[in-house]
Amino acid sequence: MVGAIFGSTVGKKAIMATTGVILLLYLIAHMLGNLRIFFGEESINRYAVWLREIAEPLLGYGGLVWVIRVVLTLSVVLHIVTATQLARRARQARPVRYATRPKVQGSYAARTMRWGGVIIALFVTYHVLDLTVGWLNPDFEHGEVYDNIVVDFQHWYVALAYTAAVVVVGVHIRHGVASALRSLGVTTARGERVVNVAAIVFATALVVGFLSVPFSVFFGLVG
Amino acid sequence: MNLTLRVWRQPSASAEGRLVTYEVTDVSPDMSFLEMLDVLNERLILAGEEPIAFDHDCREGICGACGMVINGVPHGPQKATTTCQLHMRHFSDGDTITIEPWRSQAFPVIKDLVVDRSAFDRIIAAGGYISAPTGSAPEAHSIPVPKANADAAFEAAACIGCGACVAACPNGSAMLFTAAKVTHLGLLPQGQPERYTRVVDMVAAHDAEGFGGCTNTGECAAACPKGIPLETISRLNRDYLQATLRRH
Numbered sequence: 001m002v003g004a005i006f007g008s009t010v011g012k013k014a015i016m017a018t019t020g021v022i023l024l025l026y027l028i029a030h031m032l033g034n035l036r037i038f039f040g041e042e043s044i045n046r047y048a049v050w051l052r053e054i055a056e057p058l059l060g061y062g063g064l065v066w067v068i069r070v071v072l073t074l075s076v077v078l079h080i081v082t083a084t085q086l087a088r089r090a091r092q093a094r095p096v097r098y099a100t101r102p103k104v105q106g107s108y109a110a111r112t113m114r115w116g117g118v119i120i121a122l123f124v125t126y127h128v129l130d131l132t133v134g135w136l137n138p139d140f141e142h143g144e145v146y147d148n149i150v151v152d153f154q155h156w157y158v159a160l161a162y163t164a165a166v167v168v169v170g171v172h173i174r175h176g177v178a179s180a181l182r183s184l185g186v187t188t189a190r191g192e193r194v195v196n197v198a199a200i201v202f203a204t205a206l207v208v209g210f211l212s213v214p215f216s217v218f219f220g221l222v223g
Numbered sequence: 224m225n226l227t228l229r230v231w232r233q234p235s236a237s238a239e240g241r242l243v244t245y246e247v248t249d250v251s252p253d254m255s256f257l258e259m260l261d262v263l264n265e266r267l268i269l270a271g272e273e274p275i276a277f278d279h280d281c282r283e284g285i286c287g288a289c290g291m292v293i294n295g296v297p298h299g300p301q302k303a304t305t306t307c308q309l310h311m312r313h314f315s316d317g318d319t320i321t322i323e324p325w326r327s328q329a330f331p332v333i334k335d336l337v338v339d340r341s342a343f344d345r346i347i348a349a350g351g352y353i354s355a356p357t358g359s360a361p362e363a364h365s366i367p368v369p370k371a372n373a374d375a376a377f378e379a380a381a382c383i384g385c386g387a388c389v390a391a392c393p394n395g396s397a398m399l400f401t402a403a404k405v406t407h408l409g410l411l412p413q414g415q416p417e418r419y420t421r422v423v424d425m426v427a428a429h430d431a432e433g434f435g436g437c438t439n440t441g442e443c444a445a446a447c448p449k450g451i452p453l454e455t456i457s458r459l460n461r462d463y464l465q466a467t468l469r470r471h
Contacts, residue, residue, distance in 0.1 A: 004467040009396070009436030010426050010460055011467065086394070086436040093328050093395030093435035099229075099242055100295040100321045105445035111393075113438065179439040182453070185461025189375070189454040 009089070010183075012082040017180035019075040019082075024173065026072055031209040037222055038212075041146040048145045080121065087114055109175035116172045123165035130158075150223035153214040162214050170207035174199050224250040224311060227319040228263065230275055233332050236339075240332065242321065252312035256299060257282060257289060259311055276335040284308040284448065287383030290390070291336045292323040297387035297446040305385065305448040325390035329397070329432040342432040343384050343400060349428035350421035351404045353413045372410045379407035381449040391446035394435030399443035401429045402459035403451050409462055419466035426463055 005011035033051075036044040052062040059067065103111070126136065131148060134140030139151045153159045177199035181187045187195050216222040226247045233240030247263050254262070257279050264274035280288035284305040291306055293299035299309045314320065322336065330338040368376075382403035389397045405422050408414035414421070437456055444453040 001467050004423065007430075008426050008463075009398075009430050009434075010463045013436055013438075014460070014464055086438070090394035090396075090435035090438075093433055094326050095328050096326050098292060098295055098323055098326055099231075100323070102295045105391075105441045107440075110438065110440040175439075182439045182457045183437075183460055185457050185459075185464055187454060187457040189452060192452075192454055 009086065012086055013183040015078055015082045016086075017183035019079040020176050020180045022071065022075045023079065024177070026068070027169070027173075027206060031206055034213050035209065037146060037149060038216070044145050044149075045143065048143065076121075076124075080117070083114070083117060107175060109171045110179075112171060113175055113179075116168050119168050120165065120172060123161075123168070126161075127165075149213065150217050153217035154223070156218070159214040159218045163211060166207055166210045169210075170203045173206060174203040177202055224252060224314065224316045226250055226259075226314065226317075229319065229321045230335070231323045231332075232275070232335055233324075234273075234334065236331055236333055240335075242323075250311050252310065254311045255282065255307055256293070256309040256311065257307050276333075276337045278337050279307060282307040285383060287385040290325060290385045290387055292325065292390055294321055297325070297390040298385075298448050302445075303448055303450045305383075308448075325386050327386075327389045327395045327434070329395070329434050330386060330389065338386070340384070340386050342434070343386065343397070345432065346397065346401055346425055346428045347384075347404065350417065350424040351408065352417075353408060354416060355413065366412050368411060376407050376410040379403045379410070379451060379455055382407070382447075382451055383449060385448060387446045387448060388443035388451075389434065391442040392435065392437075393440055393442060394438055396437045396443075397429055397432070397434040398437035398456050398459065399447060399451055399453070401425050402455040405459045405462060406455045409458070419462065422459060422462040423466050426459070 005014060033044075033047060036047045052065055054064045056063065109116075129136045131137065131140075131152065134142065134148070137148065137152060140148055153162070178187075178195050181191075181195050213222075228245045228247055229242045230245060231240055232243045245263055245267075247259065250259050250262070257277070260275060260277060267274050277291060278288045280286045282289070284307060287305075289306045290298060293306070293309070298304060298306050299313070301309050301313055324330075324332050324336045325338045325340075327338075329342040330340055333339050380403075382400060384400060386397075386400070388399035389395060392398075405425060408421065409418045439453070439456070441453050444451060
């Protein structure tokens with residue numbers, strides 16, 4: 001069974017879809033968590049502590065956060081490894097390129113999945129070093145979630161980079177959601193249109209949710 | 224109509240190919256694309272040159288023999304139309320038209336615009352069949368087929384195996400072709416005994432031929448002269464995952 005999944009193009013796409021769904025569920029939770037900032041400093045700082053208190057008797061303080069980090073890291077690695085294998089395979093499948101090949105059907109999102117993915121990977125690395133570890137954030141103080149975010153997004157270049165990255169994530173998700181549902185065989189003929197509309201609505205909602213934070217900080221609504 | 228053609232010329236599989244420019248004059252808008260090439264070929268033969276090799280057979284859009292990439296689009300600009308059924312009225316006087324063969328590692332060029340599509344035959348051989356006892360044909364009404372299934376199976380069975388899906392796919396994947404066969408047989412009662420081994424075997428054959436993986440861009444369905452829907456691939460994925468996860 002493992003061979004049939006890891007060894008075939010259809011199986012690799014199923015892995016990409018499954019890990020993509022895991023990452024997407026995390027993004028929803030992350031986005032909703034971010035919105036705590038609109039309820040004040042106390043609220044979001046308390047939320048960060050609460051995250052570490054979940055399942056504390058079983059996993060210890062912050063245990064669940066580490067479980068999530070491990071699952072996310074595994075998902076990211078599997079997602080990138082299978083994507084790279086499929087991209088290399090695609091390149092080998094067409095050694096001679098067309099002299100003329102206009103853009104016909106595939107959406108902008110579909111055409112930019114691979115480079116978009118690379119940009120997202122670079123951004124996530126920066127984002128973790130900036131707001132989780134704090135190495136790239138000179139004013140970082142552990143546990144001071146509210147202050148860290150406000151200080152960070154008061155720099156126009158940080159807000160700009162974050163905005164650009166979130167838009168890339170949104171575009172990635174727009175094709176990703178529709179593609180994942182097809183890769184997992186969920187999409188039916190009747191569901192095609194629903195899936196496409198849902199993917200656009202979902203990606204837009206996520207982008208708006210994520211961008212509401214830096215924009216509010218930058219324009220002084222928060223902080 | 225007067226046209227400028229840029230045609231891929233390649234004397235043999237191992238030879239280097241290149242785009243060669245030809246001027247074609249007095250083209251009737253009522254000609255099919257292949258008839259226009261026939262006219263050019265007759266002139267080339269009279270001039271003592273090698274005619275352009277291209278595949279064709281029924282010229283009715285039902286055999287799957289013809290196919291070339293016209294201005295970057297398999298079978299040209301007309302939707303759900305094979306090259307033989309494409310008429311010159313869809314072009315304008317003075318147009319420059321670039322004509323290339325299907326580009327795929329699994330479809331090596333034999334000569335000019337002719338490619339070897341026997342990779343498709345090997346995918347079919349891996350599972351594109353049903354087991355049926357020989358003898359006199361059974362009474363057609365003895366096996367009921369739901370109308371919706373019959374319609375969807377027929378839609379997939381319209382695949383003529385021309386290879387336009389591969390030519391259009393940015394990944395060089397033949398998943399629409401494979402999915403059309405899996406869907407057409409897997410939806411009918413006669414195809415049930417091999418339903419799950421078929422999908423696994425055909426995908427394995429597909430991958431072994433060096434075709435790319437599907438990324439659901441939909442280029443294949445847009446290029447398909449028979450309008451096979453993208454959803455067909457979703458059905459293949461569903462059957463494949465069920466076959467591997469549940470060990471059918």
